[in-house]
Every structure is written in structure tokens, then in C-alpha cells.
Amino acid sequence: xxxxxxxxxxxxxxxxxxxxxxxxxxxxxxxxxxxxxxxxxxxxxxxxxxxxxxxxxxxxxxxxxxxxxxxxxxxxxxxxxxxxxxxxxxxxxxxxxxxxxxxxxxxxxxxxxxxxxxxxxxxxxxxxxxxxxxxxxxxxxxxxxxxxxxxxxxxxxxxxxxxxxxxxxxxxxxxxxxxxxxxxxxxxxxxxxxxxxxxxxxxxxxxxxxxxxxxxxxxxxxxxxxxxxxxxxxxxxxxxxxxxxxxxxxxxxxxxxxxxxxxxxxxxxxxxxxxxxxxxxxxxxxxxxxxxxxxxxxxxxxxxxxxxxxxxxxxxxxxxxxxxxxxxxxxxxxxxxxxxxxxxxxxxxxxxxxxxxxxxxxxxxxxxxxxxxxxxxxxxxxxxxxxxxxxxxxxxxxxxxxxxxxxxxxxxxxxxxxxxxxxxxxxxxxxxxxxxxxxxxxxxxxxxxxxxxxxxxxxxxxxxxxxxxxxxxxxxxxxxxxxxxxxxxxxxxxxxxxxxxxxxxxxxxxxxxxxxxxxxxxxxxxxxxxxxxxxxxxxxxxxxxxxxxxxxxxxxxxxxxxxxxxxxxxxxxxxxxxxxxxxxxxxxxxxxxxxxxxxxxxxxxxxxxxxxxxxxxxxxxxxxxxxxxxxx
Amino acid sequence: xxxxxxxxxxxxxxxxxxxxxxxxxxxxxxxxxxxxxxxxxxxxxxxxxxxxxxxxxxxxxxxxxxxxxxxxxxxxxxxxxxxxxxxxxxxxxxxxxxxxxxxxxxxxxxxxxxxxxxxxxxxxxxxxxxxxxxxxxxxxxxxxxxxxxxxxxxxxxxxxxxxxxxxxxxxxxxxxxxxxxxxxxxxxxxxxxxxxxxxxxxxxxxxxxxxxxxxxxxxxxxxxxxxxxxxxxxxxxxxxxxxxxxxxxxxxxxxxxxxxxxxxxxxxxxxxxxxxxxxxxxxxxxxxxxxxxxxxxxxxxxxxxxxxxxxxx
Numbered sequence: 001x002x003x004x005x006x007x008x009x010x011x012x013x014x015x016x017x018x019x020x021x022x023x024x025x026x027x028x029x030x031x032x033x034x035x036x037x038x039x040x041x042x043x044x045x046x047x048x049x050x051x052x053x054x055x056x057x058x059x060x061x062x063x064x065x066x067x068x069x070x071x072x073x074x075x076x077x078x079x080x081x082x083x084x085x086x087x088x089x090x091x092x093x094x095x096x097x098x099x100x101x102x103x104x105x106x107x108x109x110x111x112x113x114x115x116x117x118x119x120x121x122x123x124x125x126x127x128x129x130x131x132x133x134x135x136x137x138x139x140x141x142x143x144x145x146x147x148x149x150x151x152x153x154x155x156x157x158x159x160x161x162x163x164x165x166x167x168x169x170x171x172x173x174x175x176x177x178x179x180x181x182x183x184x185x186x187x188x189x190x191x192x193x194x195x196x197x198x199x200x201x202x203x204x205x206x207x208x209x210x211x212x213x214x215x216x217x218x219x220x221x222x223x224x225x226x227x228x229x230x231x232x233x234x235x236x237x238x239x240x241x242x243x244x245x246x247x248x249x250x251x252x253x254x255x256x257x258x259x260x261x262x263x264x265x266x267x268x269x270x271x272x273x274x275x276x277x278x279x280x281x282x283x284x285x286x287x288x289x290x291x292x293x294x295x296x297x298x299x300x301x302x303x304x305x306x307x308x309x310x311x312x313x314x315x316x317x318x319x320x321x322x323x324x325x326x327x328x329x330x331x332x333x334x335x336x337x338x339x340x341x342x343x344x345x346x347x348x349x350x351x352x353x354x355x356x357x358x359x360x361x362x363x364x365x366x367x368x369x370x371x372x373x374x375x376x377x378x379x380x381x382x383x384x385x386x387x388x389x390x391x392x393x394x395x396x397x398x399x400x401x402x403x404x405x406x407x408x409x410x411x412x413x414x415x416x417x418x419x420x421x422x423x424x425x426x427x428x429x430x431x432x433x434x435x436x437x438x439x440x441x442x443x444x445x446x447x448x449x450x451x452x453x454x455x456x457x458x459x460x461x462x463x464x465x466x467x468x469x470x471x472x473x474x475x476x477x478x479x480x481x482x483x484x485x486x487x488x489x490x491x492x493x494x495x496x497x498x499x500x501x502x503x504x505x506x507x508x509x510x511x512x513x514x515x516x517x518x519x520x521x522x523x524x525x526x527x528x529x530x531x532x533x534x535x536x537x538x539x540x541x542x543x544x545x546x547x548x549x550x551x552x553x554x555x556x557x558x559x560x561x562x563x564x565x566x567x568x569x570x571x572x573x574x575x576x577x578x579x580x581x582x583x584x585x586x587x588x589x590x591x592x593x594x595x596x597x598x599x600x601x602x603x604x605x606x607x608x609x610x611x612x613x614x615x616x617x618x619x620x621x622x623x624x625x626x627x628x629x630x631x632x
Numbered sequence: 633x634x635x636x637x638x639x640x641x642x643x644x645x646x647x648x649x650x651x652x653x654x655x656x657x658x659x660x661x662x663x664x665x666x667x668x669x670x671x672x673x674x675x676x677x678x679x680x681x682x683x684x685x686x687x688x689x690x691x692x693x694x695x696x697x698x699x700x701x702x703x704x705x706x707x708x709x710x711x712x713x714x715x716x717x718x719x720x721x722x723x724x725x726x727x728x729x730x731x732x733x734x735x736x737x738x739x740x741x742x743x744x745x746x747x748x749x750x751x752x753x754x755x756x757x758x759x760x761x762x763x764x765x766x767x768x769x770x771x772x773x774x775x776x777x778x779x780x781x782x783x784x785x786x787x788x789x790x791x792x793x794x795x796x797x798x799x800x801x802x803x804x805x806x807x808x809x810x811x812x813x814x815x816x817x818x819x820x821x822x823x824x825x826x827x828x829x830x831x832x833x834x835x836x837x838x839x840x841x842x843x844x845x846x847x848x849x850x851x852x853x854x855x856x857x858x859x860x861x862x863x864x865x866x867x868x869x870x871x872x873x874x875x876x877x878x879x880x881x882x883x884x885x886x887x888x889x890x891x892x893x894x895x896x897x898x899x900x901x902x903x904x905x906x907x908x909x910x911x912x913x914x915x916x917x918x919x920x921x922x923x924x925x926x927x928x929x930x931x932x933x934x935x936x937x938x939x940x941x942x943x944x945x
């Protein structure tokens with residue numbers, strides 16, 4: 001029994017008032033007597049100057065106290081709290097993020113959440129409609145609205161066996177979807193989660209969602225960073241950067257070992273205070289191999305587990321030479337060819353403009369003074385395209401010695417470049433077409449000099465100025481520009497050195513439409529897929545990286561030839577997910593919040609019953625009064 | 633010569649027994665006829681000045697022989713006992729017991745405290761006692777007192793004078809505060825010897841003792857009638873009241889539960905005992921009067937039992 005409005009108990013202050021009124025001398029009917037002499041002496045004898053009357057037990061007082069207590073209790077709205085729900089329409093949202101794999105509750109938070117979800121379904125009214133959503137890497141409807149509890153339990157059992165994703169969750173998207181599913185018909189949304197997700201930009205779901213908190217402890221020692229870094233000056237070798245963090249509230253220690261192809265490279269004893277982290281840099285002379293970081297936490301000082309999330313105790317990366325970027329130079333002049341050849345990562349093939357058929361297998365095509373009538377599917381760099389081209393419109397006036405006034409220094413194509421000193425001769429004013437946006441512009445609103453654009457089918461960079469009308473090819477900036485542009489255009493060009501990803505992060509695979517793709521997952525599961533035109537602009541984004549470990553990829557070109565094979569490592573390196581402290585509240589927009597409860601509860605308000613009792617008491621009091629009045 | 637009070641029936645010379653049938657509503661005529669056969673019992677001899685029918689302490693001319701004494705020059709020779717002279721050859725004078733007139737002073741407390749439901753009973757009681765006295769050839773004076781002597785009638789003689797007593801009593805207004813000590817001293821100054829019948833509730837914080845002491849000091853034979861109403865003798869339980877003092881106007885809230893009533897009765901008993909003890913010490917007769925007791929029962933019962941009156945029946 002709980003009180004829904006405890007402030008209603010303030011009415012209990014009427015009790016002492018009632019009793020005080022009963023004790024205070026009341027105004028009584030006057031009666032004239034001969035003398036007060038005897039009465040005064042009698043009162044002195046009895047009361048000895050007390051201001052209060054002696055308490056006289058009275059049924060009326062007893063009933064009045066009962067009625068006042070009853071009214072106060074009714075105002076406080078007593079309620080019986082029982083497990084279960086009152087609504088017949090439930091949307092159950094299971095947080096399927098990595099932190100739900102914590103083992104602080106046996107066997108895991110995920111299993112506990114599923115058990116509680118089953119209990120909620122079991123305690124809901126008969127023929128309740130229940131929908132199941134899982135907020136993992138993606139939000140998925142595990143079970144649409146159904147009244148079939150057998151089906152629901154089977155689905156939950158499958159989810160229990162599958163486990164949570166080793167990625168960050170999508171609780172926000174799942175709540176939005178749950179609100180939409182609930183629709184206007186109403187119902188309750190039950191969120192089973194440990195609260196370890198970013199609460200910003202959550203929909204305003206206060207009052208609609210019950211947050212059933214899962215988890216008890218917060219101890220966790222985690223690998224939060226595992227990267228391969230190569231300094232520009234470092235011609236040979238790579239440095240492995242591994243950061244270990246104690247996200248718990250107690251000191252933790254463990255053993256960290258970094259291995260290359262299973263052989264230990266370095267081992268450290270890690271002792272961290274609560275919240276502290278420590279970074280390790282391990283130089284690796286080899287240029288290929290599989291790197292693994294393994295963290296073995298020691299038991300906590302109190303004998304309990306110091307680490308509740310095993311998923312983030314391992315990290316994976318593949319050390320391999322960068323994949324060669326195949327470049328087709330169409331109609332390029334010697335300056336361009338020489339600048340491209342300066343990049344050892346590129347494999348350049350040069351053909352005349354007339355030889356280009358529109359079909360190519362290279363990763364990037366560089367067009368100079370030529371361009372097809374339509375934009376080809378794939379990646380390209382266009383230098384001074386001709387008058388008739390789909391990229392820019394040259395119908396504007398001719399410019400003489402314009403100067404670059406502004407450029408986007410944050411774009412990867414212009415990384416490390418200074419365009420302010422470049423001189424230009426006679427150029428034509430260009431107007432961008434087809435999704436291209438300026439990266440660098442001439443002063444005086446004289447149009448762009450450099451453009452970049454992307455669609456699902458292509459990605460391109462356009463230099464609007466002929467190389468003969470500028471001193472750019474003579475500057476150091478030119479090969480740097482080509483290096484940046486090819487890097488941005490090539491598959492995987494935006495990735496770090498080495499092949500390592502965080503769980504849930506998509507992998508860019510150089511695959512063209514029609515290519516056969518095979519991905520072998522860490523557990524041995526093989527995913528085969530044929531790339532469609534809608535999925536590739538020369539690069540296919542493989543997104544199912546929710547399992548940590550090594551992935552093997554094989555791409556067989558449709559046009560034939562040697563299949564491209566490579567591997568990469570996926571790790572859970574997410575500070576937010578590794579912070580497994582169960583949250584008791586989730587902040588919501590506009591000052592709202594969700595408070596964690598252990599289980600969904602049904603509130604049976606007993607206020608009406610208490611009020612009826614009060615009325616019954618009043619009736620008894622009235623009867624009592626009548627009897628007294630009749631007795632005289 | 634004193635004028636006789638007018639007869640309400642226009643027949644001033646009617647016999648008294650006839651008058652009592654019609655002249656007053658104060659007392660029932662049948663009760664008056666009953667009272668005519670009752671007389672005061674006097675203990676001892678009185679010390680009167682006028683001749684009357686009551687035996688007195690005086691020796692002189694009378695009808696009943698009392699004693700002899702030696703002859704002295706100047707004695708009336710008519711009282712010389714010739715038989716003794718012949719036998720003893722000595723001169724002795726025969727002494728006779730003189731009969732004197734007795735006066736009953738009825739002192740009625742007319743303060744406000746007596747006006748609380750006891751006034752009618754007190755009037756009737758005073759009237760009855762006056763009528764008994766007048767029928768018994770005693771003289772009667774009625775005094776109304778509160779903080780001083782408020783009014784008086786008499787002394788009157790003969791039953792025919794009862795009109796004036798009745799009129800006096802009927803016109804009395806009860807009110808004001810009580811000062812028994814002062815009032816009794818006034819009464820004592822205004823009256824000669826005789827019997828004082830003091831009718832009061834004695835609900836005064838002071839002056840009770842002094843009043844009785846004054847009466848005793850002046851040699852009055854005194855009958856003290858302590859008049860209380862039934863509510864005063866035994867207040868009912870369970871009342872939540874604001875009591876207002878009839879004399880001072882003072883208020884007192886009280887809940888009459890068993891404890892309070894017991895304390896009240898204890899105080900009442902203490903007051904009554906005090907009065908009774910004083911009366912015993914002074915040789916007074918003390919009678920508790922409850923206004924719920926019928927007057928006839930009081931007169932023929934309690935007063936006769938205490939030897940105040942005697943019935944001729």
C-alpha cells in the first residue's frame with residue numbers, strides 16, 4: 001500500500017484540533033444559580049487551576065477522529081501496488097546495446113530484461129496486445145502487436161539466445177517508433193534498459209513510458225581506444241594506441257596484453273582509480289598481421305567482479321598495407337600524370353580522351369580537358385571540363401587574373417593547402433550544376449574554382465580552371481591537392497590507417513554494381529551479397545559490424561579478374577557503452593525525466609473505498625447523534 | 633390608634649378562620665385551617681415585658697404560685713400569706729409566676745440567591761410560621777433582609793393581622809446581595825427579646841457565623857431554617873453549563889460529572905455541618921429545608937420532629 005498524494009496527510013493536523021476543541025472549555029448553556037460559592041470551591045478541589053477539562057471518553061470523539069483520519073487518508077490517495085499493468089496495449093522496448101551484456105546480474109542484464117519483459121506480459125490483462133521492439137544497432141520490430149503470448153515468449157527466447165548487439169543502442173529511435181506504434185489508441189510503453197545511452201534529443205515521452213531499470217553494479221575495466229597510427233615522418237612501422245579506462249566507481253586492476261598474429265607483443269599490469277584511464281603506445285615494425293588487445297581484469301578488492309562487461313575487454317585491428325588505388329587518367333597532360341605518379345599508393349593508367357568508352361573498373365577516373373556527356377557512375381576528378389559538360393556551366397563572362405578569396409579549409413580535399421598565392425590567367429566564370437558545391441571561390445563573387453559533389457551513384461571533384469591558365473601545377477600544392485582528392489574519392493579513403501572499426505561503424509568496400517561480395521563474420525557466419533546499382537557509387541558500405549572480431553571480405557568483380565580480398569577488425573571501443581553504471585533517471589526534454597522502477601506496477605487507487613468508509617462512519621455518527629438526541 | 637388593614641373581601645370584622653378561606657393565594661385555606669391547630673413550642677421561660685400568655689422568668693402578679701419570700705416594707709399586703717403568719721408568726725409574701733407576651737421575629741433572606749426558585753417556598757414558609765404564631769397569641773414581626781434590613785412589618789398581634797403579613801410577603805422582591813451579619817445586627821437592634829426564625833440559604837461566603845453569633849449574644853431563641861432547592865442539594869449529572877451567580881453576575885463553566893458533583897456535595901455538607909454545629913453550640917434549632925418538600929410535611933413533619941411546633945390534634 002502506497003500513498004499517491006502523501007501531501008494529503010496534511011489534513012491529519014485536524015486531529016489535534018478536534019481533540020483540542022474537545023478539551024477546551026466550551027461555551028455552554030447559561031444557568032442562573034443562587035451562588036457560585038460551593039461550585040467554585042468544588043472546582044478548586046477538582047481541577048486545581050488546570051486550564052483543561054479532564055478527558056472524558058466519548059464515542060462521538062472517537063468517530064470524529066476516525067472520520068478525520070479517513071478523509072486525510074482519502075486525500076492522500078492510498079493505492080495498492082501490484083506487479084502488472086492495467087492497460088491492454090503494451091509496447092515493450094528492449095535496450096539491445098552493448099552495455100546490456102553486463103553480467104552484474106546473473107546471467108546478464110539482457111537476460112534479466114527479457115525475464116522482466118516476460119513477467120510484464122504475463123501480468124498484463126488477458127488478450128492484451130503486445131509489441132516487441134529491440135533498440136540495438138538498429139531499431140527493429142521483433143514482434144508486431146499480437147495477443148499470442150506463446151509467439152511473444154518464443155520471440156523473447158530467440159532474443160535471449162541472440163544477445164544484445166555489441167554496439168551503441170538506438171533507444172531514441174525505438175521510443176519514437178514505439179510512440180508511433182502506440183498511436184492514438186494509447187497504451188503503455190515499457191523500456192527495459194540500464195539507461196546507458198545518450199539521453200539528449202530523446203522525444204518527450206514523460207508520462208507515456210515506464211523505465212524499468214536493469215543492472216546493479218558499475219564496475220568495468222574497458223579498452224576504449226584501439227587504433228593504428230602512422231606519423232607522416234614515420235616511413236616504416238606503425239604505432240598501436242590502446243587506451244584502458246576504469247569506468248567504475250571502485251579502483252580496478254587487470255592485465256593487458258597486445259598480440260600480433262597471436263604472439264604477445266607487449267604486456268602491462270593496469271591499475272586504475274575510479275574514472276581514470278591509461279594509454280599505451282606499442283610500436284610495431286611489421287606492416288601486416290592481425291593485432292589483438294586482451295584485457296584480463298583482476299577480481300575487485302571486495303572479492304566481487306571488477307569487470308561486468310566482457311565485450312570491451314578485447315579489441316581487434318588489422319595491420320596491412322593500404323590497398324592500391326587504381327586511377328584511370330583520361331586526356332591528362334604530363335604535369336598531371338607526373339603528379340599522380342608521385343603517389344606510390346596509386347596505380348595509374350593513362351588513355352586518350354577518345355578511348356574512354358564510359359565503362360571503367362578503376363577506383364578513380366581523372367578527366368582533364370574532357371568529360372562524358374553524362375556523369376559516369378563511380379568516382380572521378382574533372383580538371384577543366386569542356387564547355388559542354390554536366391558539371392559546370394561556362395556561359396559566364398571571361399575573367400582575367402582572378403584571385404582565390406575563400407576556401408573550405410576543413411574539407412579533406414583542401415587539407416593542408418593554401419590557395420591564396422596561386423595565380424590565374426584568363427578563366428571563364430563557372431556555375432555549379434548537379435549537386436556540386438564550391439570548395440574554393442574567386443574574389444568578387446566570380447564563381448568557384450574548385451567544386452565537390454556526391455550522390456548515391458557518384459562522387460566527384462571539379463577543378464574549373466585549365467592547368468595551363470594557372471601556376472598551380474608548378475606549386476607544391478598541386479600534388480598535395482591530387483593526393484587529397486584521390487584519397488577522398490578512393491574507397492576507404494576516409495578511414496584511419498590500418499583496418500579497424502568500431503562496432504556498428506560501416507565498412508567501405510570498393511565494389512561496383514554487380515560485384516559479388518562475401519563477408520565472413522567473426523563467428524564464422526558467411527554473408528554473401530551481390531552489389532546492386534543503388535547500393536554502390538563505386539563503394540559499397542557494409543554495415544553489419546555489430547560483432548567484435550575479425551571480418552574477412554572478398555569482392556569478385558562482375559567483369560571478371562582477380563577477386564579483391566582483405567580483412568578488418570571490429571572492436572567495441574565506446575566509452576558510453578563501457579560506462580555500465582545503471583542509471584536511475586533519464587533526463588528528458590523540457591525538464592522531464594524518467595525514473596527507473598524495478599518492475600512495471602499496477603496502481604489500484606483505494607481512495608474511493610476509503611471515502612465510502614468515511615461516509616459510512618458519518619452515517620454512524622449521524623445515527624449516534626440521533627440516538628443521543630432522542631434519549632434527551 | 634393603628635388602622636386595621638382592609639379586608640380583601642370588604643369584611644374587616646370577619647373572624648380569622650373565615651378570612652383564610654378567601655384572602656390570600658399564598659397559602660392554601662385548608663393548610664391555614666390546619667395551621668390553626670398548631671402552636672409554637674417554647675423551651676424554658678421567656679423574658680417578656682408585656683403581659684401575655686407565655687410563662688416567663690418574671691415573678692409578680694400572676695395566677696400560678698411560684699414561691700415565698702420574706703416580707704419587705706412596701707410590699708403589697710394583698711400577697712401576704714396569712715396562713716404562714718398564723719402558723720409561723722412570720723411575714724411572708726406569696727410570689728406568683730408572671731405570664732408574658734412572646735414575640736416571633738421571622739427574618740426572611742430576600743437576596744438574589746433566594747430568588748432562584750426558592751422565593752415562593754420561602755414566602756409560604758414565612759407566612760405559615762407567622763400564622764402559627766398569631767394563632768397562638770404570640771406577637772409576630774417579619775423582617776426582610778439582604779445586605780441590610782430591607783423592610784419589616786409588625787410586631788402584630790391576633791390572627792386578624794395576618795393580612796398585613798401576607799401583603800408584606802407578597803410584595804417582597806428578591807434580589808441584591810446578601811450581608812447576613814449586618815442585616816441581623818439591624819434586626820437585633822429593631823426587635824426585643826423573643827424567638828427569631830431565620831429563613832435563608834446561607835449561600836454567602838462571609839457573615840454566617842457572625843450573624844448567628846449576634847443572635848446568640850442578644851439572647852434570642854433562634855430557629856434556623858436552611859432552605860435549598862433540590863438542584864442545589866443534588867445537582868444532576870452530565871450537564872455542561874455556564875453557571876451565573878445570581879448576586880454577583882460572575883460566571884463559571886462547569887461540567888457536572890461524578891467527580892465535580894462529589895466535590896460540590898462535599899462542600900455543601902461542610903456548609904451544613906458548620907451551620908448545624910454552630911446552632912447546637914448556641915442552643916439554636918437547625919432545620920434543613922428542601923423546597924421540594926411539601927410545606928405541610930415540613931411543618932407537621934420536620935418542624936414537629938425538631939420540637940419547633942406542636943399539634944393540638
